Amino acid sequence: MLLKRLSEASGTSGDEAEVRTLLKEELTLYAEEVATDTLGNLYFKKGIGRKPRVMVVAHMDEVGLMVVGYEKSGLLRVVKVGSIDDRVLVSKVVAIGKGRVPGVIGAKAVHLQKPNERTKAININNLYIDIGVRSQEEAEKLVKVGDYGTFAVTAREAGDNCLIGKAFDNRAGCAILAELLKEDFDLELNAVFTVQEEVGLRGAGVAAYSLHPDVALVIEATAAADVVGSKEAAHVTKLGDGPALTLMDSTYIAPQQIVDLVAKTAEKLAIPYQYRRLTTAGTDAGIISQTHTGILSAVISVPCRYIHSPASIINLDDWQNTLRLVRGILNSIAEGGLCLEGTA
16 A cells, blocks of 8 residues: 555655655556656646646755754754654654664653653653664764764554554645646646645745746645544544645635635535634645735645654545546646636
């Protein structure tokens, strides 16, 4: 299953090569053109020269860690790459660098902590990675400063058609985009797997400027907070309730005709859908929609519990319905379902 392989691949922001290679091997035969830019974005083009020109985007990168130094004992000092809750880090197994050196995120043992320390999340500055060596010299032979670390997790099925694993933000979107690329649409399809979304939407800005599409669809994963202790209004999305449409976040507001197109397409195809009830954070649409004179953009997301952690959960029905919805939106655009006057 491509989604599982993508989830298990290492691809911290700025180090997406393993994911990029996997996608190139899987998808090159389906494209008319394949390219990679200087920043590392991966482009597949089909239907070149048709109108409209549509850019469909999913970011390859995941949150992770970077090694920044050593202790004399051989323990590694690290910083976070992207937004990770310090509370999910302690005692997690990680893989470091190209050699996937195994390690564990360690901290002072609980029985050595002072009472006030036990009531707080341990800050990343007080954590380290233990790779099982006894000196800095031994550590330096295995791991270099600048090496990336990712959670070492095997994706597995669970419960009512769910999948548990890491990096579903946004390998769930990458797997959907991969499936769409295997199909044919009556438009120019530019499938772009972007880099460095988790550290500032960097890849998408370069890609949007380069392609200058008529319209862009961003396929994402978003938080599902439908758990104990969270009031219904704060659930953001619910697992099993279908793909989520973003109306507004900290970087983007959805144009009304985009909202109408997505809703009407979902209803026409009898696809359950929901609105993302959170106005913070951002996606690649934030930079894409502001490129050139503005690009008409939409964000469709797979709900994901425990996002940015080593044990996220998605519902595979949501994933399939997101694929169905984006496919339907592409067909609607090809049939003239959007007013694109004034665009390139």
